Amino acid sequence: MQPTDVSNPDYYHKVVDCQWGCPAHTPVPEYIRLIGQGRFTESYMLNRESNVFPGVLGRTCDRPCEPVCRRVRVEGEPVAICRLKRVTSDLKGDVTDLLPKIPEEKNGKRVALIGAGPASLTVANDLMPLGYECVLFERMDRPGGLMRTNIPSFRLPGGVLDEEINMILDMGVEVHYSHPIDSLGKLLDEDGFDAVFIGTGAPKGKELRIPGRDEGGANIHIGIDWLESVHFEHTDSIGERVLIIGVGNTAMDCCRTSKRIGGKDVRVVARKSRPYFKASAWELDDAEEELVQIVENHSPSRFIIEDGRLVGMEFDVVEWAPDESGRLVSTKLDSTVIPCDDVILAIGQDNAFPWIERDIGIEFNEWEMPIVDRTTFQTTRDGVFIGGDAAWGPENIIWAVEHGHQAAISIHAFCEQESLTDRLPYGMNLVSQKMGLHSWSYGSAYDESRRSQMSHVDLVERFKALEVEVELGFDAEQTAVEVARCLNCDIQTDFTANLCIECDACIDVCPVYCLTMTENRPEDELRLNLTAPAENIDQDLYVSADLPQTARVMVKDEDLCVHCGLCAERCPTAAWDMQKFDLLIPYAGKPTWTKTPETELTTSS
Amino acid sequence: MTQTAKPSVRHPGLKTNKLGLTQRDYEGTQSTLCAGCGHDSITAAIVQAFFELNIAPHRVAKLSGIGCSSKTPTYFLSEAHGFNSLHGRMPSIATGANAANGKLAYIGVSGDGDSLSIGLGQFCHAMRRNVNMLYMLENNGVYGLTKGQFSASADVGTKAKRGEENQMPPIDPASMALTLGASFVARSFSGDRKQLVPLIKAGLTHRGFALVDIISPCVTFNDHEGSTKSYAHTREHGHEVVETDFVPLLHEIQVEQDHGASTAVTMHDGSVVRFRSVDEHYDPTDRDAAYAHLKKLQAQGEVATGLLFIEPMSRDLHELENTVDEPLVEVPFEKLCPGSGVLAELQSHWR
Known part of the structure; x- marks a missing residue:
């Protein structure tokens, strides 16, 4: 290698x-x-x-x-x-x-942000300190997007959301609430923005077109619309027997919300079995803790309507097996009826851009999605950018944030008439953590504690009001345990080949057999000829330059290193050193060779 | 010296041996020797050899004298029996222990000071008596614990850390062992685990006294330029005369394959030691030839390594003395100490 x-x-x-x-x-x-x-x-x-x-x-x-x-x-x-x-x-x-300082003198550039969700807010957060004027258009009367309307307040209290959104809006963002954009062409033509960012999310819940859908319409709800309506207090009750169709994280929010506004017998019905569920494991756990029943391998076939009212749903009971091509296909075993008063459909979300004209230079693909560059987030029309769920369909908040950062870099480059495709490079700092003969500036000892469990408000208490936050947060002791469990993977084992005297000390002391000195060979052979075979190919092998005495190489399998620093501690020549790796991430107007006040604050210690 | 203990975390794919133990179960406490000491590397080789030989740690006795080397039994096989004796007196303790219980595996760890200066006499007699033990001589050419004075194994012309040259000729434990009739003589280097581990295994399996003289650089006092026992010098001048491969009895059938021009020596228990001569016609069962070759290489400034000599069917102390097989602790008291009546009868026999 x-x-x-x-x-x-x-x-x-x-x-x-x-x-x-x-x-x-x-x-x-x-x-x-x-x-x-x-x-x-x-x-x-x-x-x-x-x-x-x-x-x-x-x-x-x-x-x-x-x-x-x-x-x-x-x-x-x-x-x-x-x-x-x-x-x-x-x-x-x-x-x-400590928040970024906003220059009083603006740079004369105006950027429109459509939709006040995490993507647009991140763009504003990155551009406001550079002197941009950001104008935010939101169709509802409050900011936050899905963070506000789709995540129930028992998981995310409104106050937490307000505080963090206000940190951005208070930078001086011009906000227009209850201001849906119904024509992008008009906005582009008439309002003279230097750039436009679209962060409108994926606001359309998927439909389930099976018999009875229209007749039972009054008691069949689209998940994200229903959550929104609960948030705005347009909906404050639901029938006692509720079926949630679909088993993603929206379904989890729907079932738990149902339990709080009248649902007694709440079931989540999934077409597949548990290993294929889209919901995060911990969200499933939280729902089951609230006595929501999860029903597997039930494929909906029709809504049952009696006297014009929904009374139940019929399902095919199926089993799944891979066909010749390895694709899972279902076989019907039986059919069954589950009686219910209400059904909530939580089977996915689509994007919808009825307000973007198809003749203003923004090209759409065959699925009616705008074509967006994966790197620059620019559409086929210069100066129009899309990020968050609006770009390629539903993802998570953290992805929307990253899209916002990248789009901000592009918008800044666009306004400065620089190349959008020459992305700012990542940088790094490496600093030795040696403090003395046997001391490192980080807690190098391996802590054997098991993961701390989050404490929850008890079941009776939490159902008293919709806003009661279920998770109590970690107490001091749990926090201390979790901090100690972190293996400090950013404290890197850095090796200098020409200092090595090949004494084996590091190899012998490594508790997880990461290290080997051996003749160099191709990677696949090397992986099998180490102190412990390196079977996890997702994890890299570090291979040193030739060692001075024998021309062998030092190989480190990164897979299981616990960053205990013993290799460096046992090394007589300091060929191994523990060095803190600080990734320098570029942001709009902040290339990695300039440090931001925040990083200086936290890394200068 | 390391203060941080090796954490208990283990590789999740850690293999177990026939006893269900992992290699980590053969470790001892954290070494307090200097970082980079050759002795620590030898300790790791010992851990590996015992693990691979499936020897239960509690069936091992580890013995040592005084010195850096003699501290190391603490760093392997925590579950084994141990005795840290007076300076240079480990061979007597080992002889006594072995006489009382021949069923344990004995490993003595000593150094060039402990064996070649203060304990030279004891060392010679253990070989002469062919005590069934593995004797590891961790040889660094200096007195490390007293700040690096030349020891009896320092070569003529080797330089101390401050520059003075050694004038006195060295005692070479390997050639001495050959002349004293030792039945297993090997030499290796702490930095060559591939060579060392099979030698330790063969030495442990050998019935009789097995000497492994191991060049083990003192990283603090004897790893500089001009030293003949530094890592760099040993790598440059080490000369492997035979490649050794130890094949335990149980594996014999699986590994039957072409080994080129190899010769095999069968041990007492049926295990096999295979040799492939690196130097042409080297025969590790010919004591005189081995001695001559050793001396020839020494004259050229080379250090012969490998299993230099083996006499696999030698008679150990128990056979020579015709003593009981079972450990004395298992011999019934009446038989072990039959009383004054029996003694009187025996004495009357000679009157």
């Missing part, structure tokens, strides 16, 4: 699995260490820089960081990264003075 090029930020970035897995590349281990030091405000601000809504995401994120957490590979359960993020929000102090 070629010696590994660790000067490319990607190599060490990939070692920090959580950060690599996070669309916004939040520096997770660093913010966890700050929590450990009691520096909640700094930790919050470090989060805010990349993910903008730490309080919201600390409760609602889909957590792409957790399944990839190294701890899963080492002992089975990830660090509770998401809930630690909430800790920073719960315990932070006043951040007003």
